[in-house]
Amino acid sequence: MSFTNSVLYQQIGASPLQSITHPLLTEKGVQLSIKRDDLLHAEISGNKWRKLKHNLLEAEAQQKTHLLSFGGAFSNHIHALAAASYHFKFQATGIIRGEAHYASNPTLSQTQKWGMKLNFVDRKTYRLKEQADYLQQLQQQNPKVYILPEGGTNNLAIPGVADIITELKQQHIGPVDHIFTATGSAGTLAGLISGALQQSPNTQLHGVAVLKNADYLRETIKQLVNKEHQVSWHLHTENHEGGYGKISQALSQFCHQFTQQTQVPIEPVYTGKMFYALWQLIEQNHFPKGTKIVALHTGGLQGLAGLKLLNKFQ
Numbered sequence: 001m002s003f004t005n006s007v008l009y010q011q012i013g014a015s016p017l018q019s020i021t022h023p024l025l026t027e028k029g030v031q032l033s034i035k036r037d038d039l040l041h042a043e044i045s046g047n048k049w050r051k052l053k054h055n056l057l058e059a060e061a062q063q064k065t066h067l068l069s070f071g072g073a074f075s076n077h078i079h080a081l082a083a084a085s086y087h088f089k090f091q092a093t094g095i096i097r098g099e100a101h102y103a104s105n106p107t108l109s110q111t112q113k114w115g116m117k118l119n120f121v122d123r124k125t126y127r128l129k130e131q132a133d134y135l136q137q138l139q140q141q142n143p144k145v146y147i148l149p150e151g152g153t154n155n156l157a158i159p160g161v162a163d164i165i166t167e168l169k170q171q172h173i174g175p176v177d178h179i180f181t182a183t184g185s186a187g188t189l190a191g192l193i194s195g196a197l198q199q200s201p202n203t204q205l206h207g208v209a210v211l212k213n214a215d216y217l218r219e220t221i222k223q224l225v226n227k228e229h230q231v232s233w234h235l236h237t238e239n240h241e242g243g244y245g246k247i248s249q250a251l252s253q254f255c256h257q258f259t260q261q262t263q264v265p266i267e268p269v270y271t272g273k274m275f276y277a278l279w280q281l282i283e284q285n286h287f288p289k290g291t292k293i294v295a296l297h298t299g300g301l302q303g304l305a306g307l308k309l310l311n312k313f314q
């Protein structure tokens with residue numbers, strides 16, 4: 001039986017769209033809604049499900065029974081892949097950058113409970129993750145394996161993310177001026193651009209890069225989306241707060257205050273940086289009164305337990 005017939009697959013539908021009230025939005029006359037992809041599913045949440053969906057369909061079409069991917073010790077992608085593998089009955093392997101003692105952290109201990117096998121590699125080996133001969137070797141070791149790239153970003157990630165634009169139309173929000181997302185490997189931004197190209201060409205798409213020196217991602221996006229120049233999109237590269245996983249005092253404070261004021265849980269590695277950047281743009285009067293903005297909540301809340309453990313975010 002195909003996993004698409006499973007109750008769970010059928011249950012993962014559209015994510016809710018939540019209208020936000022906040023003193024800053026009222027003062028500036030800006031309308032903000034949050035597309036709550038964090039609520040898509042308790043374990044396969046956020047943009048992870050969007051990017052995985054068509055990859056899982058392809059794995060099944062190719063009669064692959066084992067999913068393999070790459071990530072850091074607190075990776076949201078590895079966490080979601082392990083959950084999806086468990087629920088949809090694939091075997092799973094995570095190739096993890098770092099040492100074996102990470103196996104007991106909250107992210108990775110959960111992935112093992114879901115049955116994922118972990119293979120810890122040093123940085124040098126990890127860097128081979130995109131090299132054809134290394135991937136071919138992994139494939140030859142296990143012909144039933146379907147390999148997903150780090151972060152789950154590949155061509156098949158695009159249509160799943162583009163569904164967000166379709167859902168927004170069905171949720172009758174009317175014309176949206178801007179959509180914001182956090183950006184790591186850029187698959188989510190590319191998917192939004194692709195969806196907007198087909199269905200909402202006047203909407204501007206924004207990615208807030210959570211890592212330093214992210215300019216190279218523009219090329220990734222051009223490779224992932226045909227005719228990307230036909231919509232207006234912008235990669236914000238100055239809001240990384242020091243680099244990937246770096247959490248400034250100001251960012252930390254913002255995240256706590258944001259959650260307190262809106263009751264929407266966020267974390268400081270992805271969604272926190274995106275909302276912090278958006279808030280600064282609103283404060284600086286970047287948007288005229290009446291502007292309608294949608295921010296994508298890409299999930300990642302599982303990472304909070306690890307950040308607490310490392311004393312990086314209390």
Ligand SMILES: Cc1ncc(COP(=O)(O)O)c(C=O)c1O
Pocket residue numbers: 046047076077151153182183184185186187188189270271298299300301
């Ligand atoms: C919670 C969260 N938000 C946003 C992103 C960024 O998505 P992308 O890698 O597609 O740019 C990621 C990483 O995949 C993530 O884990």
